[in-house]
Amino acid sequence: MMSENPLAPRRAEVVETRFMTEKEKLIRIRLLEEDFASDFRYGPGQFVKLGLMGLGEAPISICTAQRGREDLEFCIRNVGSVTRTIHRLSKGDTIWIRGPYGNGFPMIQMEGRDLILIAGGLGIAPVRSVLHHVLLNRERYGEVTFLYGVRSYDLILFRDEILDLMRHGDEKDVRLYLSHEDPNDKAFKELACEMSDRCTQGVVTKLFGLTGGLSGESAAVLGGPPNMYKFVVNELNKLSINPPNVYMTLERRMHCGIGQCGHCIVGTGKSIRYVCKDGPVFTLWEAMNMRGLI
Amino acid sequence: MHLKGITVDLKSGLYRTLSKDELGSFFEGLKRHGSVYGPVKISEDSHAFRKVDDLAQMDLGYTRTLIPPKKFFIKPREDIFLFDEEEATFKEPPPDQEVVVFGVHACDINALNLLARVFLEDTPDRYYRERRERTLLVGLSCVPDENCFCRSTGTSHAVEGFDIFLNDLGDKYLVRVGSMKGYGAVMDGNLNLEEATQEDLGKYKAAEAARDGLFKRSLDVNGLQTYLDLSYDDPLWKEFGDRCLSCGSCNLVCPRCRCYDIKDYINLDTKTGGRNRLWYSCMLGDHGLVAGGLNFRPTTTERIRNRFNCKGSLREGLPNCVGCGRCTVYCPADIDYVEVMKRVRGEEP
Numbered sequence: 001m002m003s004e005n006p007l008a009p010r011r012a013e014v015v016e017t018r019f020m021t022e023k024e025k026l027i028r029i030r031l032l033e034e035d036f037a038s039d040f041r042y043g044p045g046q047f048v049k050l051g052l053m054g055l056g057e058a059p060i061s062i063c064t065a066q067r068g069r070e071d072l073e074f075c076i077r078n079v080g081s082v083t084r085t086i087h088r089l090s091k092g093d094t095i096w097i098r099g100p101y102g103n104g105f106p107m108i109q110m111e112g113r114d115l116i117l118i119a120g121g122l123g124i125a126p127v128r129s130v131l132h133h134v135l136l137n138r139e140r141y142g143e144v145t146f147l148y149g150v151r152s153y154d155l156i157l158f159r160d161e162i163l164d165l166m167r168h169g170d171e172k173d174v175r176l177y178l179s180h181e182d183p184n185d186k187a188f189k190e191l192a193c194e195m196s197d198r199c200t201q202g203v204v205t206k207l208f209g210l211t212g213g214l215s216g217e218s219a220a221v222l223g224g225p226p227n228m229y230k231f232v233v234n235e236l237n238k239l240s241i242n243p244p245n246v247y248m249t250l251e252r253r254m255h256c257g258i259g260q261c262g263h264c265i266v267g268t269g270k271s272i273r274y275v276c277k278d279g280p281v282f283t284l285w286e287a288m289n290m291r292g293l294i
Numbered sequence: 295m296h297l298k299g300i301t302v303d304l305k306s307g308l309y310r311t312l313s314k315d316e317l318g319s320f321f322e323g324l325k326r327h328g329s330v331y332g333p334v335k336i337s338e339d340s341h342a343f344r345k346v347d348d349l350a351q352m353d354l355g356y357t358r359t360l361i362p363p364k365k366f367f368i369k370p371r372e373d374i375f376l377f378d379e380e381e382a383t384f385k386e387p388p389p390d391q392e393v394v395v396f397g398v399h400a401c402d403i404n405a406l407n408l409l410a411r412v413f414l415e416d417t418p419d420r421y422y423r424e425r426r427e428r429t430l431l432v433g434l435s436c437v438p439d440e441n442c443f444c445r446s447t448g449t450s451h452a453v454e455g456f457d458i459f460l461n462d463l464g465d466k467y468l469v470r471v472g473s474m475k476g477y478g479a480v481m482d483g484n485l486n487l488e489e490a491t492q493e494d495l496g497k498y499k500a501a502e503a504a505r506d507g508l509f510k511r512s513l514d515v516n517g518l519q520t521y522l523d524l525s526y527d528d529p530l531w532k533e534f535g536d537r538c539l540s541c542g543s544c545n546l547v548c549p550r551c552r553c554y555d556i557k558d559y560i561n562l563d564t565k566t567g568g569r570n571r572l573w574y575s576c577m578l579g580d581h582g583l584v585a586g587g588l589n590f591r592p593t594t595t596e597r598i599r600n601r602f603n604c605k606g607s608l609r610e611g612l613p614n615c616v617g618c619g620r621c622t623v624y625c626p627a628d629i630d631y632v633e634v635m636k637r638v639r640g641e642e643p
Binding site: 004005006007008011053054055056057058077079080082083094251252253255256258259260261262263265267268269270271272273277291292 | 374375377379382384386412413416417418419420421423518519520521522523526552553554555556557558559560567569571574576581582583584585586588590596600602603604606607609
């Protein structure tokens, strides 16, 4: 009966919480309702609504890739009333979930191509789900180039995982590059000495200077703030990557997640879309057809 | 819907007539299908769908109600569920009572047809479905005033989406049956309906043609989607944005606007509460605001442009405006929908 109420959430339990930075926490949850858990299928780039009774809900990207029925991970920035309270949860606490929602990245369409993954700040959460999916299905994809831009060393999300991939990613045919904006960041300077060919000071687009020749047949996956997209798109243009092969995930206010509530509306008379249902992943070609998307 | 004791006749039944003298008893008969709501004059220049016990309480010559009949299917504020924090459970509110909504005009029925696409298709909403099932919708023909332009939006006639529709033919109504539920209601012998004759059907066509001639406003919606797209940077949005008060009245009175907010509340016991769904407005300042303070439509100019683009789109396969004229009539800043769209088209308003 509950399935008839698409806005009704299901019960889950927090199984791990861990600070990744001062403002961002990793929250791992386990779905507790058997019917919901056994039917829960998601793809990279999809999101859920996480909520607390009496407080409300927030749309959050799933940052893992699905193998089976393992726990779900979220990278949550403490930025509003719901996320602030989620940050206060500890192991064993109840959290409510509905979804998954959105189209996600078209992983099947990207098969056979080299991938350029570009993430800025918190935008790494959905991009990480793509990376994990690729690592789980490594033979289906070509070379992976991962460009990640952060402000400072302290703000690197999934730091251990990222640094490990930077040092040892070549074994998996994944080349990870890191940029930092803060010019006086000591920890980064040390890292830059160690991996000077993978590390630079500046915005994420500066990393295109380090990568060497990237194939124009690559597919690009973008996660980050809209401002970053404009600059990244210029770089992808120089590589002659076709607009339909550039995939970007968008943020908007979302209340329902199912294309009803209207908050995430984008586009014009000829291209109205709801980011929650028609997105959150759009190609650059779609963005060119939807005024104001980026 | 069970048709106990009613003989189904393949040759007839879907077009019948009702003498105006019998309207009172027809109205009384409808009460058996639920509490009846109809158009009531509530002030000098506005009407509302209110609960009525008697035919005389209604003003059947009304043009438009302030609030459209969407309120019967998506409540201005309603519980999605009620929760009990201590027991970590929640429950859904019980279904509403059966109602009859009497005297709904073609534009509003067409508006409900779009809402049905939004709330009943991809992810069906239980509350919308239950309320629609518990409603007997009785349409009524109307006479356009100077703000009606439903003929332009293709919504001046309701083909479907009603249970029964009454078309005024002078001394009688042509009764069109639009659903099984409506069929059950009209086949009920107590309602005194007669089979429509060829003459009645001819009168209907003449009445429709005469009504078509009464429209004073028109708007060419052909290709409007492209006009809106290429007017994205047009200064007209700033011009109207500067006039707009961002009050959101246009959204509340629009029969096709269905934006909503989801908000939780906690009762004074601090243990129980609920999650509300409430009507919301794309003209309010925080409609596009995300946590952290980024607002995707921070100015009135951006919000009014978004509203008109939404209205002119065919996102749900139907135009998002039914030409009812409400947003123009009730706008406190006198922003005229047709004028704005004509400016978008580059026409003299």
